[in-house]
Amino acid sequence: MESSRAPASASGFREATEVPTGRLGLWWFLASETVIFGGLITSYVLLRWRHPEWSSEASHTLNAAGGFNTLVLLSSSLTVVLAHEAVAHGDLPRAARHLGVTLLGGLVFLCVKAFEYSHEIAEGFTPLTSLFWSYYYGMTGLHALHVIGGMIAIAAVALGVRRGRDAQRVEYVGLYWHFVDVVWIFLFPLLYLAS
Amino acid sequence: MTSEADRPAASHPNYVLIWGILVSALLVSLFLGYMDLPVVAMVLIFTIAIVKAWLVIAYYMHLKYEPFFVVAIVATGLACLYFLFIGLVPDIVFAPSKGGAP
Numbered sequence: 001m002e003s004s005r006a007p008a009s010a011s012g013f014r015e016a017t018e019v020p021t022g023r024l025g026l027w028w029f030l031a032s033e034t035v036i037f038g039g040l041i042t043s044y045v046l047l048r049w050r051h052p053e054w055s056s057e058a059s060h061t062l063n064a065a066g067g068f069n070t071l072v073l074l075s076s077s078l079t080v081v082l083a084h085e086a087v088a089h090g091d092l093p094r095a096a097r098h099l100g101v102t103l104l105g106g107l108v109f110l111c112v113k114a115f116e117y118s119h120e121i122a123e124g125f126t127p128l129t130s131l132f133w134s135y136y137y138g139m140t141g142l143h144a145l146h147v148i149g150g151m152i153a154i155a156a157v158a159l160g161v162r163r164g165r166d167a168q169r170v171e172y173v174g175l176y177w178h179f180v181d182v183v184w185i186f187l188f189p190l191l192y193l194a195s
Numbered sequence: 196m197t198s199e200a201d202r203p204a205a206s207h208p209n210y211v212l213i214w215g216i217l218v219s220a221l222l223v224s225l226f227l228g229y230m231d232l233p234v235v236a237m238v239l240i241f242t243i244a245i246v247k248a249w250l251v252i253a254y255y256m257h258l259k260y261e262p263f264f265v266v267a268i269v270a271t272g273l274a275c276l277y278f279l280f281i282g283l284v285p286d287i288v289f290a291p292s293k294g295g296a297p
Binding site: 027 | 207214228240247255269271272
């Protein structure tokens, strides 16, 4: 009897998992990224547990700027998933526009973060000030690097989509961008609100 | 078998509605951040953060619609974190204080 499942080479699906190879690779990559950010967050949480006095240092971070950046990332997650939806409907120009808006969101996020860093350094809070500020700059800096990496990937995919190529990659950069959003969802309360 | 193009389009929720819930949750978190009930506020803030992360992972990343194999990949990363957390507790939280030690 002939199987209804298409061969992996023809459809891009892995027969054993019923998941496209690209998406499967992205999930494995994101699982490894979870351990990278999770390791930092885990050690930070334990150190906060041991040092309740860190809450006074966290009170110097800018809640309004962090909240605004959370709104920006949540909104860019919406635009990137709408780009994926547009690809599913075959509307590549609309997908490219949504990816462009997502890029704009990433740029706004980085500008606000740069403003925060300059404000905090002007106030005398540098990575060498204390362990709290080392964690603050380390975690938000690593996150910002991931935002920059995501923006480069989204720009490359958007250029391809505008030319009608490799539309399936929209989902893959989208998965990565959502992950960056999820990391920030935890960094925001840990570094800003828990003060 | 559901095709790649059909998978999210056929069963996805209203993405804008999910965004509205996420933004509402953010506003509640910001409000709680200024409350004078630190413990209660912190519990609520981190509960809201977990719910927000779940909404993004389940509906925007479509984990809710993925086969068990993909869920297992995510669970593997989270399991590593759990063991890391348990393993670090004695070294960080319950270790005796020394001069200059973290």
